[in-house]
Amino acid sequence: MDIETVASLSSFLAALVLLTAFAMLVQKRIYSLIHLFAWQGLLLSANTAVVGYVAAKHHLYISSLLTLSLKVVLLPYILHVLIHRLKIRKEIETIVNVPMTMLIGLALVIFSYHLTAPVRELSSLVTRSTLAVALATVLIGLLMMITRKHAVTQIIGFLAMENGLFFAATSATYGMPLVVELGVALDILIAAFIFGIFFFHINTAFDSLDVEKMAKLKEVD
């Protein structure tokens, strides 16, 4: 494979990541959301492997495998179990309606492209054009956390943000050192466990996972 092909393949994968990000932003069913999250992880893993191939950085293969096992298999599995145990069946309500959310998302993408324009001009990396997508994924993940009321979807938003960061790391600098990536992967895993435990506690305390209910915890009237 020559550089040109790799670059367009990378861009194609980036476009798909952005697509899944948008799909997650508007998806209302919780199981589909988890599937979309898994798909995003898969695309990320593939992209990491491609970047590793073109940059001849072999540790990126390891991190690609790590992504595959963690974000495509383990985390979705944990979330599945969680939802099953907590018997969450109902559809997820959003605060802002779908078209509005989409429009804000679009604005964020444009903003990201504008923001990374100077970097694109200076960088000589093959993957430089995907940096804007990575930033957009982070911002859309945050937007998703803001627009959802359900605790589980907020966690998925958080994990999507982490995906964006990981993507930014691979596309901006050909990945972080392996030690750092291992650390981050471990963090994500532990975070998932802690979230799981918290969900059970929140569920028992409030009889619901709707974060709106937690408003009564505030101190000021």
Place this chain on the structure above:
Amino acid sequence: MTFSPVEIASSAVLIHMLFVLVAALLRRSQKALIAVFSTVMTVGSLMICIAGAMTVWDGATETRVLSMGLPGLPFHLRLDPLAGYFLTVIGLLSFFVSVYSAGYLKGFIGHRPVTRLAVFYSLFLAGMSMVVLADDALFFLISWELMAAASYFLVMFEDEKPDNRRAAFLYMVIAHVGAIAILLSFGIMAGLAGGFESFDGYTFDAMRNVSFPVSWATAAFLLSLFGFAAKAGVVPLHVWLPEAHPVAPSNVSALMSGVMLKTAIYGIIRVTFDLIRVFPWWWGGLVLTLGIITALMGIVYAMMEKDLKRLLAYSSVENIGIILVGIGLSMVFLSFNMTLLSSLALTAGLYHVMNHAMFKGLLFMGAGSVLHATDERNMENMGGLIHLMPWTAALFLIGALSISALPPFNGFVSEWLTFQAFLLSPSLPSPLMKLLMPLGAALFALTAALSAATFVKAFGVSFLGKWRGPQQRHVHEAGPAMIAGMMFAAAACLCLGIFPTAFIDWMDIVPEQLVGDRLSVSATAGGWMWLTPVAPDRASYSGVIVFLGGLAVNLLVYFVLHVRPGKIHRVPVWDCGFEKLTNRMQYNSTSFAMPFRRVFGFMASIKEDVSLAPQPAHAAFPRRLHYHLRIRDRFWNWIYKPVSDASFWVARKVGRLQQGRIQAYLIYSFATIIVLLLLAVI
């Protein structure tokens, strides 16, 4: 094998620190804890006192660089005569109070564990000694905070009472506002000494070797004066003092009032005379004015107070004012290069530092004994205690005489020296100062008189007359350890009053190093018996002769009254024909203070309500009369209430940010990120 003073002092500090571990081990057996506590504290404070006294005696300066501290910024210790003088004061009073505590703490056995008191008392002593020993800004501030934090927990000792928590909080707030000012002041001086990018200027040595530009020096001086004034209780930053001192255990009040306030005085002297060195005359004028206002306000509030410990706390405010008057005068004289007069005023201020530590320590210990015995702080409910607690009464009387500046006790010497400095001020070249000085001297004299009246009230109402309280309680004399502690302090008061020449001879090195002239040559010109501040033909005082004369008169009176038999008839009080005298009809604290309230009441916000419940049959004979009096600091409404209201208002507005919804918080972060990114683009 001999040890140098700085080694003795630092090992004493170490002993105080290590005691904390011992206290943790001993907390199950409170009796053993108290025994170990008082032994260790007595030995430790005696070591501090000896180290300080030796340093002043030798006039030598020792420095040490510790291998502790931040990387590249080690702690510096320095024990010079000024530090040694304050170490002596700290050590001496802590020694007396530690002896007293051995008895005082026993009163808590069975009520509440004293582990916390013992631990923080120890840390408090260590902190105070470290403040004085520190020779760099970093170590100074760490020690300063250790002292403040330890005393905060001591004030909080009986933390189930809301008053104590409130007082401790107020104390903490003012202490921290002050500490920030001190930090900024050191920051300015360190920046000018070593450049604003490096840390080299943080030692006091580096600051000593720089001559600061006047504008920056003024900023540093004003900041540090504000910071130290907050700790010393200078009006209008004094409001924490009458709240915090009364609620602390009495041995702690004695230390806080007696020596903790003095560390702030030490800070002022260290910064102005030692670090900045050269200053314009109006700095001294400012300190002098603050001192006079503080002294006058403090004593007026003390006069109107009916709570014995609050009265003593306000009187501490007054005495801090007197000390500041001495220091301010010294600064004025020094900036006109009149070194002998400057030395006289500084000696007077430093002498009063020692004196106030002794008699205020004694008075707080006495008030502690009274509180211990009667469980009462309100003087309106006391009376006649002289019959039940003769020792405490006699010792409290000595403290009251000393603080009222009556010869032959020590308070007289320092106030008299301050007056001498005032009387010599016409030689100042500045016409403005010449005009203002007589006014200052007059106000100062007024303060001294009011102080005597206040302590006539404090002693008379609590110890004389008959018990005013609702029912007679079981009142007992203080234990032997408590009496011993008070006796030491009383003896110190007397000795300092009788042998001022010896004391001035000993401490003379301190003003000599700071202002460049010594007083002892002229002060002892008339021999050891006569104190002659400037010249024998101008003014002289002999404590010994006054003491012997007073003793002779007292013995004669006693002889005339008591030794001849049958001359004293005890009869009921003449009741003007009104037959139903009760103990409640005695002259009490409020009635004693009434004339003063009329004259000086404008300085406080006073609310007086009198309501009569008329009798239907005879309007002229009311059935009951309600008298309600509330006295508050004016400064509370002027300064503190607006500030606290404003901070609550701001807090409520900021509190609106707290929506209780995760989404809102996420939006805050989201908006922040977007704004920051936008700024990056622009």
